[in-house]
Amino acid sequence: MNQKIPATVITGFLGAGKTTMIRNLLTNAGGKKIALIINEFGDLGVDGDVLKGCGAENCSEDDIIELTNGCICCTVADDFIPTMTKLLEREQRPDHIVIETSGLALPQPLVAAFNWPDIRTQVTVDGVITVVDSAAVAAGRFADDHDAVEAARSEDESLDHESPIEELFEDQLTCADLIVLNKTDLIDVAGLGRVRDEVASRTQRRPVMIEARNGEVPAGILLGLGIGTENDLANRKSHHELEHEDGAPHDHDEFDSFVVELGPIADVAGFVEQLKAIISAHDVLRLKGFVDVSGKPMRLQLQAVGSRIDHYFDRAWAAGERRATRLVVIGLHEMDEDAVRTAIEALA
Numbered sequence: 001m002n003q004k005i006p007a008t009v010i011t012g013f014l015g016a017g018k019t020t021m022i023r024n025l026l027t028n029a030g031g032k033k034i035a036l037i038i039n040e041f042g043d044l045g046v047d048g049d050v051l052k053g054c055g056a057e058n059c060s061e062d063d064i065i066e067l068t069n070g071c072i073c074c075t076v077a078d079d080f081i082p083t084m085t086k087l088l089e090r091e092q093r094p095d096h097i098v099i100e101t102s103g104l105a106l107p108q109p110l111v112a113a114f115n116w117p118d119i120r121t122q123v124t125v126d127g128v129i130t131v132v133d134s135a136a137v138a139a140g141r142f143a144d145d146h147d148a149v150e151a152a153r154s155e156d157e158s159l160d161h162e163s164p165i166e167e168l169f170e171d172q173l174t175c176a177d178l179i180v181l182n183k184t185d186l187i188d189v190a191g192l193g194r195v196r197d198e199v200a201s202r203t204q205r206r207p208v209m210i211e212a213r214n215g216e217v218p219a220g221i222l223l224g225l226g227i228g229t230e231n232d233l234a235n236r237k238s239h240h241e242l243e244h245e246d247g248a249p250h251d252h253d254e255f256d257s258f259v260v261e262l263g264p265i266a267d268v269a270g271f272v273e274q275l276k277a278i279i280s281a282h283d284v285l286r287l288k289g290f291v292d293v294s295g296k297p298m299r300l301q302l303q304a305v306g307s308r309i310d311h312y313f314d315r316a317w318a319a320g321e322r323r324a325t326r327l328v329v330i331g332l333h334e335m336d337e338d339a340v341r342t343a344i345e346a347l348a
């Protein structure tokens with residue numbers, strides 16, 4: 001009988017550094033043939049584009065599968081299982097499967113899918129790796145104002161949650177076999193100590209924690225954990241599972257995303273400064289995409305996590321490719337989409 005193929009699930013909040021870590025992994029995975037399943041919140045397929053662009057020999061474009069019909073944890077039956085089934089029917093099966101969840105996904109329902117009869121006999125979860133943006137933790141982005149949350153809850157009895165961001169952060173930590181404290185370059189040693197304590201206090205479990213910058217972790221550490229996480233779900237219940245033992249469906253109503261398209265940008269530095277102001281004014285959680293810079297043959301990739309913005313020219317616009325500035329914006333449901341859209345469109 002065939003050995004089960006190990007599958008690593010990589011989770012972590014929006015912008016923690018999952019794609020960066022996987023990109024790095026693909027370039028140091030030795031001869032292992034890797035299949036990658038990526039799921040992203042937002043309709044632009046930025047992660048797929050970034051990963052396909054890295055040209056790793058052990059993971060060709062065919063081996064990178066994008067799941068685009070919503071968050072992977074909610075589309076397990078319709079999207080994830082059929083994708084896995086097809087992957088397993090391939091003549092050349094991968095040595096290892098890596099799954100990048102969206103930054104808003106609960107890993108628990110995805111891991112549970114590995115107990116489906118057709119999947120269970122062929123694949124096992126090697127481990128769940130949760131990537132943490134240490135700088136965001138240090139800045140208190142996951143430590144919500146409990147008084148404000150309590151006040152909102154007493155006004156609206158239907159609120160059965162802590163803040164959605166805090167809850168998701170804890171659920172992703174609770175499912176982890178390995179936690180990668182990423183972005184350590186952005187904080188000092190004392191800050192990192194506080195981040196460790198805070199992360200440890202957010203889960204009852206005690207997964208191993210390692211530190212990283214730019215997701216640089218050797219493949220030998222990330223792959224081959226050998227946990228079989230699908231057999232240990234009882235110890236990793238999400239807030240949602242604890243609150244709705246009856247199986248009420250979970251959803252992502254608390255978050256919204258939309259795409260803004262605008263024309264060419266002449267002054268990149270000015271554009272970035274103004275975007276930062278818009279992000280701060282409207283509490284945008286994540287913004288990413290590609291910018292058409294006037295007169296440049298290269299495409300500019302832009303990545304904002306909170307109001308921290310990185311940008312660089314990633315590749316030339318291809319012949320026949322329609323040049324445009326396209327950005328996906330992700331925020332809490334309360335975010336004023338029209339105001340954000342209008343403010344960004346006005347920058348072109």
Ligand SMILES: Nc1nc2c(ncn2[C@@H]2O[C@H](COP(=O)(O)OP(=O)(O)OP(=O)(O)O)[C@@H](O)[C@H]2O)c(=O)[nH]1
Pocket residue numbers: 012013014015016017018019020021040047102103104182183184185186212213214215286303304305310
């Ligand atoms: N300074 C710093 N920036 C980092 C580090 N790791 C990743 N980044 C940057 O953080 C931004 C987000 O990184 P991604 O890898 O796209 O994050 P992600 O978790 O895949 O994001 P989503 O898929 O949107 O949830 C990018 O601009 C990265 O270059 C790090 O260790 N230090």
